[in-house]
Amino acid sequence: MRVLGSTVLVFEAIVVLLAIPIAINVSDANATFALVIGIALAGLLILTVGVITKPIAVPIGWVLQVLVIAAGIVVPTMFLVGGIFALLWFFAVRNGQRVDRARELPES
Numbered sequence: 867m868r869v870l871g872s873t874v875l876v877f878e879a880i881v882v883l884l885a886i887p888i889a890i891n892v893s894d895a896n897a898t899f900a901l902v903i904g905i906a907l908a909g910l911l912i913l914t915v916g917v918i919t920k921p922i923a924v925p926i927g928w929v930l931q932v933l934v935i936a937a938g939i940v941v942p943t944m945f946l947v948g949g950i951f952a953l954l955w956f957f958a959v960r961n962g963q964r965v966d967r968a969r970e971l972p973e974s
Contacts, residue, residue, distance in 0.1 A: 867962030869969065871927065872915045874954045878934060879911035881947060889940045900940070907933055924959055931955050 886904035889895040911930055917923050931952040938945030 870958035870962040878951045879908040882908045
């Protein structure tokens with residue numbers, strides 16, 4: 867979970883930050899609102915990486931996935947992008963521990 871989950875959350879934070887100018891310029895969202903919400907959401911995604919090994923990380927990750935999808939209200943493309951990241955998060959949660967164990971095995 868550590869490797870896959872962290873990767874998904876970091877890339878998702880980058881995409882959320884890149885969506886801020888789109889929200890301001892294309893969707894005519896309030897600039898302050900878009901900046902505060904976008905930076906807060908990206909920050910929460912990054913902070914979740916810090917607790918990725920703890921059991922609370924998975925539910926927090928799911929809540930953040932819902933929030934990223936909900937960003938589609940302001941930037942409609944985020945419905946699709948958020949859905950893709952939710953699928954990646956599902957894959958990370960489902961297969962992440964197996965990948966972490968495989969990475970820890972000594973090479974023969």
